[in-house]
Amino acid sequence: LPFPIKDARKEEVDVLWFVGDYAAFDPRNQKVSQAFATLLQTNEVDFGLLFEGESNSGNDVRRVGEEGLYELLAENNIAMLNNASFKRIITTDPHSYNTIRNEYPEYGGSYEIEHYTSFVMRMIQQGKLRFPVPLGYKVTLHDPCHLGRFNKGYDAPRDILKAIGCDLVDMKRSRDNSFCCGAGGGRIWIPDPVGLEKPSALRMREAAEIEGLEVFVVCCPKDLTMFEDALKTSGYEGQFIVRELIELITEASERAAATDEN
Secondary structure, X not given: OOOOOEEOOOOOOOEEXXXXXXXXXXXXXXXXXXXXXXXXXXXXXXXXXXXXXXXXXXXXXXXXXXXXXXXXXXXXXXXXXXXXXXXXXXXXXHHHHHHHHHOHHHHOOOOOEEEHHHHHHHHHHOOOOOOOOOOOOEEEEOOOOXXXXXXXXXXXXHHHHHHOOOEEOOOOOOHHHOOOOOOHHHHHHOOOOOOOOOHHHHHHHHHHOOOOOOEEEEOXXXXXXXXXXXXXXXXXXOOEEEEEHHHHHHHHHHHHHHHHHO
């Protein structure tokens, strides 16, 4: 990135961004993480990272039964967080969000944490982000399990899509009746059975039923990986595209900036 990011272990920040595993290490998701960092920097959010002090949140290893490793990861992260100076945590990873919010308190780590969608929506409501040029895409939104059904975070992503001028059409299964991408519970690390339709491919089929759909929107790093792969293998490539909501916010922000320049 062309700008420095504060180290929250060494200096005080308003917002600590817990990046999460997939958002940090997957090359496709790294682009989204860089876009989000740029969004925060452009809008003068005082934020920082734990850098190499951040460990995996432990979500997946706990789901596959490695409780001892989970405890080690949780304790390491809590120690790091307790030594950092910040007001709240944000994360682009629903899995990290759920674990830190609902499971770390058991180990003495209680923090104010939110998913990036509610954070960005508040910036819009406060007038810090504005989008005078609507994107105009016909979109559908996939509710991440760990943001939606686990934590009832249904509205903020939809409100953002409306704010940036998208025509949102929900799939038949959405909100509390949404459908897993197939990556949760450690499944992203496990090969799928041969000959069975993957959950992600089934989801692509459901999305394709929406006439005129242009963008399948996700707000979870693992969803992005699962659905971009499924789009290629399920025969719908070219019919619509998969995008992380951060990418659409960035596009809308760039259109707004171009309008201001003119």
